[in-house]
Amino acid sequence: MPTNIYDIAKKAGVSIATVSRVFNCANSVKESTREKVLTIADEMGYHPQAYAQRLASKKKNSIMMLVPVMSNYFFTEILKGTQGILSNENIELNIVNINQDQGMLPQVEQIIKRRWADGYLLASLHMKEKELEKLKRYKVPISLLDDYSPNFDSVSFNNTEGGYLAVNYLLKKGYKTVAFIAGRTDSIPIVHRIDGYKKALSEFEVDSNENLIVTGGSMERDGFTEKNGYEAMQKILNMSPVPDAVFCSSDVKAVGALKAMSDRKKQIPMISYDNLSISEYIGLSTIHQPMYDMGYNATRNLITRIHQPKSDICNDIHSPELIIRTSSEV
Amino acid sequence: MPTNIYDIAKKAGVSIATVSRVFNCANSVKESTREKVLTIADEMGYHPQAYAQRLASKKKNSIMMLVPVMSNYFFTEILKGTQGILSNENIELNIVNINQDQGMLPQVEQIIKRRWADGYLLASLHMKEKELEKLKRYKVPISLLDDYSPNFDSVSFNNTEGGYLAVNYLLKKGYKTVAFIAGRTDSIPIVHRIDGYKKALSEFEVDSNENLIVTGGSMERDGFTEKNGYEAMQKILNMSPVPDAVFCSSDVKAVGALKAMSDRKKQIPMISYDNLSISEYIGLSTIHQPMYDMGYNATRNLITRIHQPKSDICNDIHSPELIIRTSSEV
DNA sequence: CTGAAAGCGCTTACAG
DNA sequence: CTGAAAGCGCTTACAG
Secondary structure, three states, X not given: OOOOHHHHHHHHOOOHHHHHHHHHOOOOOOHHHHHHHHHHHHHOOOXXXXXXXHHHHOOOOEEEEEEOOOOOHHHHHHHHHHHHHHOOOOOEEEEEEOOHHXXXXXXXXXXXXXXXXXXXXXXXXXXXXXXXXXXXXXXXXXXXXXXXXXXOEEEEEOHXXXXXXXXXXXXXXXXXXXXXXOOOOOOHHHHHHHHHHHHHHHHOOOOOOHHHEEOOOOOHXXXXXXXXHHHXXXXXXXXXOOOOEEEEOOHHHHHHHHHHHHHHOOOOOEEEEEOOOOHHHHOOEEEEOOHHHHHHHHHHHHHXXXXXXXXXXXXXXXXXXXXXXXXXXX | OOOOHHHHHHHHOOOHHHHHHHHHOOOXXXXXXXXXXXXXXXXXXXXXXXXXXXXXXXXXXXXXXXXXXXXXHHHHHHHHHXXXXXXXXXXXXXXXXXXXXXXXXXXXXXXXXXXXXXXXXXXXXXXXXXXXXXXXXXXXOEEEEOOOOOOOEEEEEOHHHHHHHHHHHHHHOOOOOEEEEOOOOOOHHHHHHHHHHHHHHHHOOOOOOHHHEEOOOOOHHHHOOHHHHHHHHHXXXXXXXXXXXXXXXXXXXXXXXXXXXXXXXXXXXXXXXXXXXXXXXXXXXXXXXXXXXXXXXXXXXXXXXXXXXXXXXXXXEEOOEEEOOOOOOO
């Protein structure tokens, strides 16, 4: 039989209000009373139920993170940042998966309407501006991560610049044809990276060629897998002539691409994207995104907005950084 | 002003009971009534609040996963399995972090007492049997993952066999001294792998030497980092004589170890542990653990126990498998 | 320092 | 097919 606040109150010979106070550390409760209640609660394995508590008090101290893909390395890195700031706050984090293929808006609305948390962190969701606007009506704190909107707090990357940086480096080294291992080309970050890629191309007056933009066939986890990169690189190595260099949209794919090159005993210079913790150890030249900071800052934005709903909107745009290691220097 | 069930009922000209029924799809509600309620709810952005609903109904449809480290690749792989089975069930997953350095029992008890979920998945917590026993009193479904207890459903690996398999392979190839890159030696899985390591050693009648069991200095994420592996391998390469081969307790560390070898231009055969998705692409010989299946099965166990609390306890012990790629064949 | 009582927003037999 | 009402387990002014 599960115990409730009445059981404890009766056994301790006090009112339920007193028991409640003991657990909320709120007003003063006589020390001896507090101890008695705590002892009895411990014996009976009692603690106030989360649901009842939140219904009665309105205080939640919880935030919810909505993400399309939980099981990838990018998310893993972001999460460290979120946990970094949360470890100092008495706030619970809930993580919920959003299915990108089923209309994200209804899923997000559903969650918000249930009022689960004090605020919501939308990570890499890349919803349309029109959809985001609909979220405004719920008047609930929302913070965007790896995404941008003028209407919400956001922390994003300048993906155009990232693409530009990588491809500009390659062209400066004298390579003429640069292939791009993309991924879903309906993904906003990918679109921006392609923009940067083309911008660099046009600066060097080389025509862009859509055939040089490739992806592998495996679309598990949105194609952010080693396998997809492996397949894409195979396609590239099958082109004739083989492109001079390649820009790869993620480090995870680059791991696969590297393997494809080594299997075919044909190395071409490659720069990828993300700078995961493994990248340093396998010599990937890559575009660094400060993922930890990003998770940290987006979460901090959310907490600030929960406390001060009227504060100015804060749009953080991080600049990428090119890190040269060995993969580009073959 | 947030809307509630009364607002909707009033506007629709029905009772709150009817509104509630519409959302619970339970008993029959006249189609025209249902539509009217749904339309109004949609206009007003209404959905029953999670907390109130759960307080009133006792149904939760939610499970909670307790893990010591969320941001590592091992967890990422496990999670895929959990999500795999959950995607077919109408069950919400909450993930909560347990701090291994602060006494896990109180943290776990605290969570269970709050009655958040219908059941709890304890992943890689490795609590003592005595501590686990204390959890029995809450009479709540609990399933263990990467852990074993005769008193709870569990899915675990035979780590002793894993260590044995790897080291036996190395010894059979004629290597005499085999170093072990460990990690926290108070970790149960590591202890078992050391047992397996020693068992293989004794079969080949080589004395075990505690000096050959090393770890790097960086203990971030419990030492399961590339950096820790890098440091550990440096120590090994500094030994004289340098050991003939090395058994490494995780693929992530092995990535660092590989780099240390290449930096020192000294290759020794290595077998590691986990078989992460990158491992195939970087040629790691490793012990395969079916992590997806593990996540899947442990979650399935939990769901079964929620539905049938009296069913027999199920202890799944997975056997490891040795996968030879290039890192052991230098 | 403590208690009686109203209220949080729902669900669900029960009755019709 | 629908409503009135009790109840879920808490918190929190209010009063003393």
